[in-house]
Amino acid sequence: MELYELGLKEAANKIKNREITSVELTKALLDRIEERNGEINAYVTVDRDHALKMAEESDKRIREGNPRLIEGVPLGIKDLFCTKDVRTTACSHILDNFVPPYESTVTENLWKAGGVLLGKTNMDEFAMGSSNETSYFGPVKNPWDLTRTPGGSSGGSAAAVADYQCPVATGSDTGGSIRQPASFSGIVGIKPTYGRCSRFGMVAFASSLDQAGVFARNVEDAALMLRCMSGYDPKDSTSADRPIENYDEKLDQLEIKGMKIGLPKEYFIEGLDPTVKQIIDDAIKNFTDKGAEVVEISLPHTKYAVPAYYIVAPAEAAANLARYDGMRYGLRVEGDNLMDTYMKTRTEGFGTEVKRRIMIGNYTLSSGYYDAYYTKAQRVRALITKDFEEAFKEVDFIFTPTTPTPAFKIGGKVDDPVQMYLNDIFTVATNLAGLPGISVPAGKMDYEGANLPVGLQIIGPAFSEQNLLNAAYAHEKMTNFELLKA
Amino acid sequence: MSINSETVNKLAKLSALKLDEATTAELSHDLSNILDFISQLSEVSTDGVEPMASTVGSSVTPEREDKVTAENDRENLLKNSPKQEMGFFVVPRVVE
Numbered sequence: 001m002e003l004y005e006l007g008l009k010e011a012a013n014k015i016k017n018r019e020i021t022s023v024e025l026t027k028a029l030l031d032r033i034e035e036r037n038g039e040i041n042a043y044v045t046v047d048r049d050h051a052l053k054m055a056e057e058s059d060k061r062i063r064e065g066n067p068r069l070i071e072g073v074p075l076g077i078k079d080l081f082c083t084k085d086v087r088t089t090a091c092s093h094i095l096d097n098f099v100p101p102y103e104s105t106v107t108e109n110l111w112k113a114g115g116v117l118l119g120k121t122n123m124d125e126f127a128m129g130s131s132n133e134t135s136y137f138g139p140v141k142n143p144w145d146l147t148r149t150p151g152g153s154s155g156g157s158a159a160a161v162a163d164y165q166c167p168v169a170t171g172s173d174t175g176g177s178i179r180q181p182a183s184f185s186g187i188v189g190i191k192p193t194y195g196r197c198s199r200f201g202m203v204a205f206a207s208s209l210d211q212a213g214v215f216a217r218n219v220e221d222a223a224l225m226l227r228c229m230s231g232y233d234p235k236d237s238t239s240a241d242r243p244i245e246n247y248d249e250k251l252d253q254l255e256i257k258g259m260k261i262g263l264p265k266e267y268f269i270e271g272l273d274p275t276v277k278q279i280i281d282d283a284i285k286n287f288t289d290k291g292a293e294v295v296e297i298s299l300p301h302t303k304y305a306v307p308a309y310y311i312v313a314p315a316e317a318a319a320n321l322a323r324y325d326g327m328r329y330g331l332r333v334e335g336d337n338l339m340d341t342y343m344k345t346r347t348e349g350f351g352t353e354v355k356r357r358i359m360i361g362n363y364t365l366s367s368g369y370y371d372a373y374y375t376k377a378q379r380v381r382a383l384i385t386k387d388f389e390e391a392f393k394e395v396d397f398i399f400t401p402t403t404p405t406p407a408f409k410i411g412g413k414v415d416d417p418v419q420m421y422l423n424d425i426f427t428v429a430t431n432l433a434g435l436p437g438i439s440v441p442a443g444k445m446d447y448e449g450a451n452l453p454v455g456l457q458i459i460g461p462a463f464s465e466q467n468l469l470n471a472a473y474a475h476e477k478m479t480n481f482e483l484l485k486a
Numbered sequence: 487m488s489i490n491s492e493t494v495n496k497l498a499k500l501s502a503l504k505l506d507e508a509t510t511a512e513l514s515h516d517l518s519n520i521l522d523f524i525s526q527l528s529e530v531s532t533d534g535v536e537p538m539a540s541t542v543g544s545s546v547t548p549e550r551e552d553k554v555t556a557e558n559d560r561e562n563l564l565k566n567s568p569k570q571e572m573g574f575f576v577v578p579r580v581v582e
């Protein structure tokens with residue numbers, strides 16, 4: 001086994017027991033990236049010296065007998081978490097020279113737990129996309145099949161973890177941007193409850209929906225990573241003031257007998273590939289064989305989740321992205337006067353999908369349309385949230401496919417924004433309701449001539465991350481899913 | 487519903503974006519489709535439903551103490567500015 005194949009917990013243990021050093025592991029991963037990045041394009045910034053310096057500091061702590069939870073383990077960081085002194089671009093031209101003067105809380109927490117910054121991962125521009133094709137730095141390739149997308153917007157993080165270019169990575173999920181790429185890339189991805197992780201220092205897309213989360217090759221690593229990065233932060237007033245749980249230490253505490261699994265009838269719809277459905281049915285059967293009970297439930301406003309999302313998210317994005325004016329940081333393209341400079345800067349700095357969303361947002365927020373679109377979407381959001389509240393009175397978890405099909409081809413949906421948006425159909429509702437969701441590999445299938453992974457999504461009530469991880473862990477133990485070979 | 491090029495241009499101006507003719511035509515097509523798609527919401531009865539801006543209630547979003555901290559110094563912040571002089575941001579003339 002090569003060093004770069006180690007998972008988070010394995011690596012942390014080997015470093016702690018002095019079987020390997022952090023510098024050795026970091027070098028092995030940096031070499032792996034150098035070898036593979038030309039093909040996969042998972043990383044947009046790798047600062048070798050910075051990584052090795054952090055690794056040396058970790059090794060020093062180990063020698064002093066003072067290791068922290070994940071001491072010395074290199075991590076992939078989605079390029080929208082501000083990292084002090086290391087370029088952070090959100091994969092947009094408008095920020096491609098931005099070197100943050102401060103650290104995001106999520107990454108700060110990870111460094112305090114002993115993590116090493118390996119590199120910044122590729123993503124859709126400002127996290128707006130489902131295929132990583134809107135990145136200013138070009139699309140990421142799916143390591144299972146290089147003609148396909150690893151999903152988006154956290155495509156670089158997903159591909160890096162699947163391709164052993166880091167043990168774990170951070171992501172962010174506004175409408176499915178962790179769960180969908182995890183499903184497409186055959187790995188675990190968890191989006192916790194809104195507020196579980198601080199948004200401070202995370203480049204904003206849609207502030208009421210954005211939430212940081214994790215990619216890993218197994219549930220235990222996802223649990224450990226989430227434990228290290230989450231928690232209350234006075235700098236984000238929407239972060240939740242709740243104690244952090246030691247998620248990774250309680251994973252076997254699920255009582256399957258008598259547990260109630262909800263299957264929303266609206267999710268098993270046309271457009272859902274029959275083989276995907278079969279794989280999810282098989283996963284559910286593993287639970288019912290051990291005494292779990294299946295309950296058919298209804299989430300009647302499901303159909304309206306995607307349209308409501310595509311009003312709320314662009315509206316918030318239009319407001320958030322108004323800050324990019326070329327004055328204090330980022331790109332500036334000089335014009336004839338102030339307004340002209342604003343316009344030239346933004347026109348050159350933003351890609352097409354970002355422009356589309358800003359304009360849709362400004363349309364739905366403009367006077368005369370505000371109530372018909374924006375307020376209406378907020379009311380529908382309340383109904384969608386209520387659907388889930390009702391459902392969780394009857395069931396402990398909701399099981400669904402993560403996506404209707406496995407990974408699609410790069411270029412396959414890029415010309416039709418509405419088709420691209422529909423890919424989020426099983427994931428966006430949980431963001432609107434602020435609920436936690438996890439995608440965990442459930443099987444593989446032949447699809448358009450390729451053998452591709454399929455993910456099971458498990459959704460739980462707010463702040464049920466521990467239960468969710470336990471259910472995912474139980475699923476993992478009952479499923480023989482083989483990860484991609486290095 | 488269709489969004490004509492006049493509306494696209496108005497939206498571009500609101501968004502501080504400049505569009506050439508080809509992009510205007512493309513966006514007019516895309517935005518019309520997106521608008522058709524999101525207009526489905528008019529089917530939903532929302533009488534008596536309060537709009538929901540966030541899943542976090544305002545009662546649980548405390549303000550932090552208004553205390554001076556020294557995390558962002560001038561020199562560091564100015565490093566990212568496209569143009570700077572004598573410790574200030576240089577911006578286009580706004581007063582004639």
